[in-house]
Each structure stands twice: as C-alpha cells, then as structure tokens.
Amino acid sequence: MKDIARHAGVSQSAVSFALNGRPGVSEGTRDRVRQVAEELGWRPSTAARQLSGEGAATVGFVLARPADTLGVDSFFLQLVSGIQEVLAERHLGLLFQVVEDVDDECAVYRRWWAEHRVDGVLVVDPRTADPRPGLLDELGLPAVVIGGAPDERHPGLSTVWADDAGAMASVVDELYALGHRRIVHxxxxxxxxxxxxxxxxxxxxxxxxxxxxxxxxxxxxxxxEGAAVTRRVLGRPAPPTALIYDNDVMAVAGVATAAELGFSVPAEVSVLSWEDSALCRMVKPWLSALSRDSVEFGRTAARELTALLDGGPARTVRVPVPQVIVRDSTGAARR
Amino acid sequence: MKDIARHAGVSQSAVSFALNGRPGVSEGTRDRVRQVAEELGWRPSTAARQLSGEGAATVGFVLARPADTLGVDSFFLQLVSGIQEVLAERHLGLLFQVVEDVDDECAVYRRWWAEHRVDGVLVVDPRTADPRPGLLDELGLPAVVIGGAPDERHPGLSTVWADDAGAMASVVDELYALGHRRIVHxxxxxxxxxxxxxxxxxxxxxxxxxxxxxxxxxxxxxxxEGAAVTRRVLGRPAPPTALIYDNDVMAVAGVATAAELGFSVPAEVSVLSWEDSALCRMVKPWLSALSRDSVEFGRTAARELTALLDGGPARTVRVPVPQVIVRDSTGAARR
DNA sequence: GCAAGAACCTAATGCGCATTAGCAACTAAT
DNA sequence: ATTAGTTGCTAATGCGCATTAGGTTCTTGC
Structure with missing residues (x-):
C-alpha cells in the first residue's frame, strides 16, 4: 500500500479508503488508486488484515477418520467441492485437516481458536453424545453441523441436515409394498x-x-464388513429378502457376496444402497440407491456458515429428502 | 502475551524470549513464563507471527477438476491424508481449494502469493506444457510437484514421482510372457x-x-468412457487379449462391459488396473492391479516441501515403482 | 465578508508478535 | 580500583493494514 500511495501521489490512508470503498476520497482519486493497485497486482495481506480485526478469512474443516478407512468415498470430495464453490466467491480459504478421532478433532478446534486461524468451522459426522458442539459453543467459534439433527442445546450452532428418518420411512414403504417382510439394514x-x-x-x-x-x-x-454381514445374514435358515446398505461401498460388496452365495439379485434378494455414485452403475445389476445432491449439501452448509460469519442468526436448514432411484437391484420379494 | 507478562511479572519481550527459546532470560524466568502461558492456554496468533516475518505456517493444495468428475477416487484422500500426517507434526495448516481448471489454479496461486497466505504449495497432476511450474518459479513460491517427471527447466521446484515408465515396462513384460500380443491401454x-x-x-x-x-x-x-472404449475395442474382429486401465474405476467398468459382451475374464481377456483400491476387490473376478502406497507418496511430498521451507535445496525424489498385484483378472492369453 | 460546514486529504495509532537497541547490576580481568 | 565483559531484563520499533483524530482548502449561508 505504501507503494501504491507513492505511485498515486497520495497518503497511505487515502489508499486504504479508496480500496475499501470508505468515504474520505474523491471518486477521481479512488479510481486512480484502484488502477495503480491493479497495475501493481496488489492484494491485501491476510495476516495484516486479520491483525487489524478483520478475521482470518478462513474456514476450517476437519475430517476425523483413521487413515486406512479413507477409502473409496465420493461423498466428501463432493461435499468439499460444493463448500468451495460458495467460499471461493467470498474469497474465503478452507483450512483442511485429517485426524484420527474426535478427540484430536477437538484439539484442532482449540488450537485453531487460540491461534485465531479460522473464523468458523464446518463439522461433519455428528454423533450421539458429541463433544464438539459443546466445545464450539464454549469457544464461541461459529460452526455449522453437517448432517446433524436439530439440536436445541446449542443455539449458537447452525445445522444442515437431511431427513434420514423420512427417507427411511419411504424406503420401508417401498420395500413393504414389494412384499418384503424380512429386511436387514x-x-x-x-x-x-x-x-x-x-x-x-x-x-x-x-x-x-x-x-x-x-x-x-x-x-x-x-x-x-459389508461382505461379512451379508454372508452371515444370507446364511440363515430364513434369509432376508431385502438388504439396505448405508453406503455404496458396502452395497457393492454385498451384491458380490450374494452372488457368490448363489443368491440372484433382485430375484432372491433386493439390494438398496444409501448412497448413489458411479459405483452403483459399475456393477451388474445396477444398484437402486438413495440419491442426494452432495455438492448442493456442501453449498448449503457453506452458505449457512457465511451467514453466521456475517452476524446472522444460527439456523437449522433441512435439505431435500434423498430420493430412491430405482434401478435393477430391487424387485418384488420372492414368495 | 501482555497478560502472560503481567502474570509473570516481567516484560512482554521477556515473554517472547522465554517462549521462543531465545537467550536473554534466566532459566527460572523461562520456566515461570512457560507455566503461566500454559495455564492461560496461550497460543501465538498466526497472523501476528506472520506479520513479523515468520511465514504463514500454511501450505496450499489445489485440485483442478470439474465438480462432476470428483467422483470415486481414493487416491486424493489418501494422498492428502499422508500429507497431513507430516504437516501436522510441524503444525502447518493445509489450505485446500478445488477449482475447475489449470488456469483457475494459476489464479489461485497468484492470489495466495500476493496475499502471503501460504509458504509453499503442492502441485498435482502435472501436464505436458504445464504453466504451473513456470509460474511458481517466477513467483518464488516453494513448490513440490507430485507425480511429475524430473524437470530441469525449473530448478527451484522439487519433484516427487513414481516411475511409470518402469512400471509400464514390467507390465508389458508380464503380459508378453503370458502370451498377450494384442494389448489396449x-x-x-x-x-x-x-x-x-x-x-x-x-x-x-x-x-x-x-x-x-x-x-x-x-x-x-x-x-x-472406460466402458465405451472397452465396448469398442472388444467389438473388433481381432479383439485385444489384454486391457490395461489407467485407474480402478475404468477397470471395474471395463470388466462389467466385457462380461456383458460375453467375454470371460481372464480366460478371454485379461484386465489390469493401474490403481489399487478396495474397488479392485469388490468385483468378481478380483482385479489384478498396480499397487502403490498413496499415503506414503503424500508423506514424501510433504516432507520435501517442509525441507524446501527450511531452506533446503530442491530435490527430485523417486518413490518405489508400483508393484503388480496379481489377482484373478489376468491370465494366459487364449491361443 | 465572515463564520460554519463540507469535502478531501494526511498523520498517528493499534492489532500481536519478533527483534534490536539499550540499560542496570554484577563479575572477571587488569 | 577501574575497565571490560556478561547476564537478565525493559523499552522501542516494525511488519501491513484499518481506523480515528486532525488539518487544509473550498463551498455555502447569512
């Protein structure tokens, strides 16, 4: 800014006013300063900005899972991609960290908070008896819980959630209508x-x-584990006629296992994946799946967080109920 | 720090000396200050630290790909997980961004550089005629290119790479030995x-x-596309007897397509995946695959970057050649 | 024609830390 | 006994920006 001031022949404060749209400079000067800044490729130092009270311009995201279970999972990348889209518009950075478990995650929040590294965080995989909302509330760190049910105990946090209960109800409806009575989830x-x-x-x-x-x-x-459970339940005297898998990876493994055991899908057992992805169309038969828009989910969460950062109130937002995409792995129950 | 100084009954500078291991305070004072800092849960503000010349304590990572192709891909999460492991030890943050293409990626580097937001970056998916190394060299932003071939034109950048050429040669050796003469990659x-x-x-x-x-x-x-290409080449009068797929997703799709066309794997056509993941063990037959340790790849890259940040020289590091894991999808060519 | 105000700008201060210069008390060397 | 050096600390400065308090010229009202 000192350079800009020199080039434009004004004081450094005038430059600040001009570039931040503050009153105190004429339009002519403002334009001139803007142009010089442009020519010099100037961008404000985030550190300096933050030091003078503007926040870190950064949002945190922690993924708590052991390294070896970071496998085939399209959900997170898509979620992050949606988050980015919204954050990028506001030039907010995303500080990302992978840790082993929730305790480590809490430690990361504490550190970020103490270091003033982030203005807010996005929390995923909420749990029953989750220590994180309480901690974030206590620290006063703006946060959006992704996938959590509404939680009245922490009115400071926003929540973005999908109606799993409603989706499950509709799934059961559908399977029941197809004649299924023995169902394993x-x-x-x-x-x-x-x-x-x-x-x-x-x-x-x-x-x-x-x-x-x-x-x-x-x-x-x-x-x-998906395969193991499948093997166990299909080995029973009266095996289930429908299997609901909580993700695509297990569903695919389950179909393979069923085939191995001589069960034809969907004639003898129906399979439904609670996660739609390319995987579901990579096996035969194509898997029926619950489909949700993970990218949009991320966008919504990020929008809620930016709203919080702007001083808006905490809210609870429900995204559309996941829809069942019927493909080839579900059918009428065998009589 | 002012608080700590007051509590410990010393000046603010003494606190700084004590906490940073600088000479200038007695061991007694140092311990006392440390203790007070501990009690107060003090952590240095990264912004202030950076402003006084310490760097941003942050490393950047940009993933350039359209949102819709962010699909099933275990490689990146594993890579990032390995990167994190090393960065976390040094309390370095990872600033992560997803963009549409390489041009946007360059724009992000320029912005990060101008804003002093990162101390260095990790570059993935190097290309032929890639604008990124040149840009980073010009900006003087320490960088490690992940997966690139050694590049003498940019001596400022480190490179971490796998010997694809060697791996391909060994793959061809193996397939040739099995009698394959018609091979599509x-x-x-x-x-x-x-x-x-x-x-x-x-x-x-x-x-x-x-x-x-x-x-x-x-x-x-x-x-x-994996399926489409498979369909096309297997439809020829003299179809290939071996297919090498550059990733696991296409390999799985390819096997499904082959089955659909009546080709049995591996009896009539062998399939090899150039990426090993849970996917390869989720289809029948299990896919033979080239296996590499993506997590370790990430660790190596992060280590090279921290070495650069410490002022070390740029280096070119080769990670172990991927090994062929022979499972059930490869066999002798049909005569 | 003079005071009051507006318009436009500059100087100065602080954010939290690292660092340099400076200062007092004490010790060792001559 | 004086100087030189050392130890252990404090005061002061700067990093790059936002902001507040001033200051000067120019306009307006009476």
Missing part, C-alpha cells in the same frame, strides 16, 4: 447421529407394521 | 504427464518386441 458406524436415526426409524416402522424380522447391524462402512 | 486424460509417459513407454516396448497391435486410447478417467 447394514448400517454404518454406531454412534453417528444419522446411523442411529436410521436405525430408530427402521425399528419404529417395523413395529408399526408388526414386522418382527427386521433389524439393523452396524459396521465400519468398509467393504469387508 | 485405456489411458487417462491426455495432457497429463504420467498419461503421456505411460503411452510413450508402451509404444516403445511394443516396438521393441515388434508388436503392431498394441495401442493406447485416452479417456477422461470416467467409468462411462
């Missing part, structure tokens, strides 16, 4: 809020219809 | 340095052996 990680929500809803729906042979089994989302 | 994006390296090497190896029916076809890495 190969769920994801226990303790994750959306896993528990789906499990609870499935149980409620089953009870409502008087179905006794409906259950959920939790896994670690890996193809290995 | 379903390559990735044209213009990517490693794509071109593999293509060149395949051609050279074919010529050396006098094989005329060996070729490479470039794609966009998508399952759709």
């Amino acid at each position: 190969i769920a994801g990680l226990p303790g994750l809020a959306h896993t528990e929500r789906r499990i609870r809803t499935l149980r409620a729906e089953a009870e409502r219809r008087g179905l006794s042979e409906v259950e959920s089994v939790t896994t670690d989302y890996s193809d290995a | 379903i390559a990735g994006l044209p213009g990517l340095a490693h794509t071109e390296r593999r293509i060149r090497t395949l051609r050279a190896e074919a010529e050396r052996r006098g094989l005329s029916e060996v070729e490479s076809v470039t794609t966009d890495y998508s399952d759709a």
